[in-house]
Amino acid sequence: MRAFSFVRLLPWLLPVSGVFAQSRAVTPVAALGPLTVEKIMRDQAQWLGSAPGAIAWSEDSKRIYFTWNPEKARRDSLYVTTPSGGVPRKVSVAEQRSLPATAGEYDQPYARKVYEKNGDIFLLDLKTGRTRRVTNTADRETDPAFALRGQLISYTRANNLYTWDPATGETTQRTDFRRGSRPAGTQPTDQAEKFLRAQQLALFQVIRQKDQDAKARAQAQQAVARLSPKAIYLGPKTVEGMQLSPDGRFVTYRLVQDPASDKTAIVPNFVTASGFTEDISTRTKVGAPQKAYEMGLYDIGRDTTFALGYKDLQGLDEQPAYRKEYKLTPRAPAPADSAKAALARKQEKPATELRRVVPYGPFWSADGQRAFLVVRSADNKDRWIVGLDPATQKISLLDRQHDDAWINGPGIGYDEGNVGWLPDSRRVWFQSEETGYSHLYTVDVTTGRKKALTSGRFEVQKAQLSRDRKTWYLSANKTHPGEQHFYRLPVEGGPLTQITTMPGASEVTLSPDEKTLAVRYSTSTKPWELYVMPNKPGAQARALTHSTTPEFESYAWREPEIITIKARDGADVYARLYRPTTAVAQGPAVVFVHGAGYLQNAHKWWSQYSREYMFNNLLVEQGYTVLDIDYRGSSGYGRDVRTGIYRAMGGKDLTDHVDGAKLLVDKYGVSPRRIGIYGGSYGGFITLMAMFTQPDVFRAGAALRSVTDWAHYNHGYTDNILNEPYNDSLAYVRSSPIYYAEGLKGALLMCHGMVDVNVHFQDIVRLSQRLIELHKDNWELAVYPVEDHGFVEPSSWTDEYKRILKLFDTNLKPAESPRSGSSSQ
Structure with a gap:
């Protein structure tokens, strides 16, 4: 059974031994406020603090390991503490080498654990703490598991399945998968080859005699040789997921065939150590041929392989x-001057x-x-x-x-x-x-x-x-969509018993003895910290870390109101609302659009959009009202919200923002002519759709690292929502901003990293050319030569958000109002 609550210790940790004395500043700290872009876009590890992560228990439930960076180093290190508290200690390199990997598999009585570490397999006795090394080879062994009802350890090496017997130390190869095709001269596999072989045997006596001699030698060798697995030739396929059945009779596996054509997009990297432009090979685009899968079964006793069929699956x-x-x-030719009509034409229905x-x-x-x-x-x-x-x-x-x-x-x-x-x-x-x-x-x-x-x-x-299989432990948002709590439930069902109660989010890692909870907890104004509490309903949680700095704590970060917007179709849409302390009549407003699509941000815990959260605080400080909406497509609200964007990205997800803008005007006194919008990735896409199709609602917009044409995004994400572009071209035309660029009226800022391997820089270049051809002059493009999809350099963050603030101040505030907040204080 797979370990549930553990996570693999990060391989790049570089800790040093010794006790870390958690210190607080002894010199006076200047207050953070008033906020400026330069202040909030600095390296967060240096002034905000680094939250603990990758929580894992020791197998004896006596220690808690986690990654952390209180020393403001370039990267996190591994720390350890005890449930009783005390100063967390950095784990030494030597100690880290001796630790078992947190990922692994347990046997049924939870007496042993098998795991892979640095390409070798280990067996840990949980009662004695003794570790046995199963493999020690130059090859990489992976996928360790208990086999034959716990009697053996199985693992894979070089695309084959092996078992190891702890009692005897014997290693046995269970499969013999071979790359390529069966060598010539072996038994034929297809009908044409079988015919030719039969013909040769019938015509030539010498061939018949040699065939009989070969069979006799094979039978003699088989009588004295050990039983070996059948040679299985994969041809162009690869194999994965090999398993030995509990009775040892079958090996199951999955065959994967890569597509014949797999053209990948290239992203040029201009700023390099070599001084030459270097190409980065990235990914295919939606609709590209995909891998094909089948499940195979190897019957060891019968020395025969089978391919599992699915033709009787209901609805296949x-x-x-x-x-x-x-x-x-029939497909009618579209007008040559209408790209939209050409892609939206009717298509033939496949057989x-x-x-x-x-x-x-x-x-x-x-x-x-x-x-x-x-x-x-x-x-x-x-x-x-x-x-x-x-x-x-x-x-x-x-x-x-x-x-x-x-x-x-x-x-x-x-x-x-x-x-x-x-x-x-x-x-x-x-x-x-x-x-x-x-x-x-x-x-x-x-x-x-x-x-x-x-x-x-x-x-x-x-x-x-x-572990006793009598109780469920669940994480759920039962109390409110914007809260996460930990529950228990009898194995046969019944009432849920809530264990954590602190408002916000509690991410729980249960100790192996199931007596204690390690809780990663945060609220909307306080970043994540590590807590510990007994596994009892309503028990008090005790903090084990303090990560934020005095400078961060000196500012009264605003707790956003969680409101609901009644959408035009009657749905309740959740949102975060930030309002100035002193109401501004007919004041400006900005709508922030979170990325990813399927992500939640209108919640009661610390946002993963921490820079945007702080920028929203800056905007409110300068008189803006800010709205942050969990639009259709967001996570946390069930299937109908998740699939509300199917075949129409830029549909309900956009009208949710338009309805939110209307609420700002109707209820919160915002001027209908002073509303801006900004967001990154999916948020950048929505910003473009808003500026192109709702120009009378949004006066200014900042589209960051945005998708401009879904036909150029990846397959795994896009195909689910819009199907393939050659099968559902209507959905792509309906959903891609590049087709609506002629609608731009307001001021548009576009920002994009030039080495973005997720949403390629090509996306924004194509849209720029479209805007040029449409003779639009109220837009600008800021490029960031060293940035990928998620910006890293503080200088890039600062430049980007100074431009965003300038955009809003210039277009949403009265002309006589001076800009502020764009320089250090």
Whole structure:
């Protein structure tokens, strides 16, 4: 069973031994306020502090390890403390080498743990603390697991599966996967080769005699040689996910075939140590050919391989619902001068065919008698949980989750999701958005009966079983969408018992003995700190770290109001509102748009957009009202909000911002002619759509590292929301700002890093050329030659936000109002 609460210690930590004396400044500290761009865009480790992260317990529950940087070094180091408190101590290099990796797998009684560290496999006895080295080779061994009901340790090396017997020390190779095709002269595999071989044997006596001699030699060798695995030739495919079944009879594996064509985009890097422009190979674009997957089974006893079939999966032959919009009509030529019309033309509906799938697993029950797979359609609109009988290569449906948009959500994700077996080895548990919110379910593999263990208008964000398999531990936003708390639940379901109570967010790492919680906690005005508390409802949490500096603490950071906006379609949209202390009649306002799309920012804990949070404080200090909206597509609010942007990015997500702007005018006294908007990445995309399609609502906008044309973004993200551009061109035209650039009226600032390997610099260059051809002159582009998607250099942050502040001051404030806040004080 996989460790749930542990995270891998970061390999690049460079700690030194000794005790760290946590000190506070003894000299007077100048007050941070009033805020300026230069102040808040400095290196945060130097003046704000570095929050603890990567929390992990020692196996005996006596120590807590975490990454931290109280010394303001260039990078975090590894620290350790005890649940009872005391000064955290930096861990020495020598001590770190002796620590077991936090990621790994436990056996059923939680007596042993197997893990990989630095490319070798280790076995830890949790009772004695003794560690045995399983491998010590130049090759890299990975994927350690317990096999044969805990009797063996399995691992992979050079794309093959091996086992090691702790009792005898014997290592056995279980598979013999070989690259390329079967050598000539071996048994034929296709019908044409079989025919030719039979013909040769029938025609020539000498061939028949040599064939008989070869068979006799092979039989003699097999009689004296040890049993070796079957040679399996992969051809152009690769192999991954090898597993030995609990009875040792089968090896399951997944075959991966890379696409024949895989053209990647190139990002030029102009500022280099060599003095030459160096090309960075990045990624393909949406719609590029994708990998194909199949699950193979190697029957060791029969020395035979099989490929698992899925043709009987319910709904596998169903075509996506959006295809109904495209009629079976010939493609008419579009006007040469209309790119929009050319891409939006009707397309032919494809003939019905089985969709491709991606299998995950198998997942074996504790008694080793049953297994299930998670199977996802390649278009991500279906997720099946199926029982597996490897002896017959048959699958049986246990649960199907379908979404006309795409499958995702907490505990579901884009792979197998959070799944497992209950202790009775009869019921599978999993998470599903069946009701619109991610909740915990079980299904009986013998009866097919499904049961919901949790329900309500909230999300179960994480779930794990206790070590005695009698209790669930859950993280959920049950009390409020903007709070995260830790709960427990009986294994058969029932009332949720809330354990953490501090308002904000509590990210819990449970100790191995399950008596204590290490809690990473924050509020909207206080960054993350490490706390510890007993695993009891309502117990008091005690702080173990203090990371913020006196300079940061000298400023009264504003706690934003959490409000709801009634959208035009009746939905409640959550937002953060920042208001000046003294109301400004018909004053200016700025709308901040968070990135990622599927991300939450209107919450009660410390924002990952810390610089933007502080910039919003600066804006409020200078008389702006600021609104920060969790628009449609954001996380934390269930399936309908998540999929509200399907086939129409720049639809409901944009109208949520327009409705928010209207609320600012109607309720908070903002001038309808003095509203600006800004954001990065997805937020930059929304800013462009706002400036191009809602020019009478937003007078000025700053679009940072923005997607300008979704047909040029990556496949994994975009295909889920807009499908492929050649299959759903309407969705791409509807959603891409480059098609609406003619609508620009207000002042537009665009900022982009030139070595952005996520949203390529090419995106903003193409839009710039479009604006030039449209004869627009109210825009500017600021480029940052050394920055990737997420800026790193304080000088870049400072330059960017001075430009944003100038944009808003120039266009949203009265002409006689002087600009302020753009120089150091």
